[in-house]
Amino acid sequence: MQVEVPPSQADRAYVAIRELIVSLALRPGSVISERELMERLGVGRTPTREALQRLAQERLVEVYPRRGMFVTSVEIRDLALLSEVRTVLESQAAAMAAERATDIDRAALDALIEELDRGDAVDDRALIDLDRRIHERIYRCTHNRFLEATLEEYYTLALRIWFLALDRAVELRDAVLEHRALLEAIRDGDAARAEAIMREHVLGFEESMRRVLLGGS
Secondary structure, three states: OOOOOOOOHHHHHHHHHHHHHHOOOOOOOOEEOHHHHHHHHOOOHHHHHHHHHHHHHOOOEEEEOOOEEEEOOOOOOHHHHHHHHHHHHHHHHHHHHHHHOOHHHHHHHHHHHHHHHHOOOOOHHHHHHHHHHHHHHHHHHOOOHHHHHHHHHHHHHHHHHHHHOOOOOOOHHHHHHOHHHHHHHHHOOOHHHHHHHHHHHHHHHHHHHHHHHOOOO
């Protein structure tokens, strides 16, 4: 049996800082203070720096010599570019997940379907957390760690844009609840259906964000 390795301090710092950036608690363009993060998270300088280096590689942090570190700005014009990448990769991942899901994976998918049906997520933050867990589970079902890491990176970039729209008229609950059919298709091994539903979902996300943030039709 494979033993799960507990996350390191650097891993925990990475997850915590990423959440602060994605949720806009650390505002786009703001200066990053290592000392403040160390005090806020209760971790040392080395794991904090390791986490920030990783976030820089994922384009969430920008480093300028002699100027310091800054939270990467959110560019709405990147929405279409992100959608192009996610439409291809996430659709393929959904098909792969349907083909490769194990019994353990299918049990996890059933648990997420039950959670959707119960309606446990009652506020926006809970809905976004559920959306994230659904996508991460689908990525995991591909059993391709390189694809999983890539998908998580692009999902995170898209999620920052989603947070910009939380205070506006976004069909957030409907966007999350529509995952039920997708999870069922993957659980049932229907790769073609899973691919089609995921493609429609990603394109629908872009359309919704464009309508809210850019006033597009």
